[in-house]
Amino acid sequence: MATYLAKRLAHALGNRLSFPPRGTAVTHQPGAQGFEERIRASFAKQGLMGTLGATLGAVSPGLVEISVRPAPAISQQHGYVHAGAVSAIADSAAGYAALSLMPANRGVLTAEFKINLVAPATGDRIVARGRVVKPGRTLTVAQVEVFSETSGSETLVALLTATLIAIDGRDGVSD
Numbered sequence: 001m002a003t004y005l006a007k008r009l010a011h012a013l014g015n016r017l018s019f020p021p022r023g024t025a026v027t028h029q030p031g032a033q034g035f036e037e038r039i040r041a042s043f044a045k046q047g048l049m050g051t052l053g054a055t056l057g058a059v060s061p062g063l064v065e066i067s068v069r070p071a072p073a074i075s076q077q078h079g080y081v082h083a084g085a086v087s088a089i090a091d092s093a094a095g096y097a098a099l100s101l102m103p104a105n106r107g108v109l110t111a112e113f114k115i116n117l118v119a120p121a122t123g124d125r126i127v128a129r130g131r132v133v134k135p136g137r138t139l140t141v142a143q144v145e146v147f148s149e150t151s152g153s154e155t156l157v158a159l160l161t162a163t164l165i166a167i168d169g170r171d172g173v174s175d
Contacts, residue, residue, distance in 0.1 A: 029061060035100045039064065042099070042175035049092060052085050056096075062132035064096040067125050081121035086128075086146055086158050090115060093130030094142035094162035099175065101135045106166045107173035111139070113162035121157045123150035128160075140164045 036059045043049060043056045049066070052074055057065035066089045068074065074085040091110055099108045130144040146158035167173040 029101070034104075035059075035061070038104070038175060039096050039099060043092070043096065045175075046092065048088055052088060054089050054092070057127070059096070059100065061100050062097055062135070064093050064100065064130045065127060066093045066096075066130075067127040069125055070122060078120075079122070081126050083115075083117055083121075083158075086117065086121050086126060087113075087115050087160070089126070089128040090130070090144040090146050090158060090160040091162065093128040093144045094160060095130075095164055097130035097132050097142050097144075098135070098140040098162075098164040098166075101132055101140070102166055105174075106168050107170070107175050108140075108164050109167055109173065111163045111165045113160055115158055115160040117158050119148070119155055119157045121146070121148055123148035123155070125149040126157065127154075128158075136166075138166055140166070 039059050040056060052068050053071060054066055054068045057067055068081070068085060068089055070081050074081055076082040091113055094113065095108050095110055102108060126146060126148055128144050128146045130142055132140055132142050134141040142162045142164060144160040144162070145156060146160070147154040148157045
């Protein structure tokens with residue numbers, strides 16, 4: 001299975017992986033009319049996002065923002081936002097960024113992700129900004145930067161790279 005996914009990923013990426021420089025505008029066409037409403041409706045159904053108190057912010061083709069406010073219920077023993085909460089909002093931001101480019105008859109699932117935690121997640125708000133790097137018919141690669149916001153200043157706390165798979169024709173997977 002891993003070899004199959006690696007081959008599909010290499011094929012989808014043309015045997016290379018490169019990210020546009022930070023701040024570079026990448027434009028994508030939405031996968032379906034009404035994609036934003038579809039994503040917002042799907043997000044509202046996610047129990048974990050509700051448990052974390054996460055909110056869905058900006059949604060545009062290939063770009064999604066999800067944030068959470070630090071609280072004792074999602075902290076670890078040192079008072080920082082737990083890496084599990086950071087990973088969860090980052091994974092969802094990647095998934096919804098990918099879904100925004102998929103046709104209405106397809107759903108999305110995460111095939112894999114890698115996260116680098118580079119600073120403690122603390123501050124007024126933790127925000128995950130997901131963007132599609134390479135859309136594909138079957139596999140999509142997305143990158144998410146997670147920032148800690150304090151008094152209007154942002155600090156990078158995590159970087160996630162995800163491979164997402166389009167699901168077609170599976171009961172219960174439509175978003």
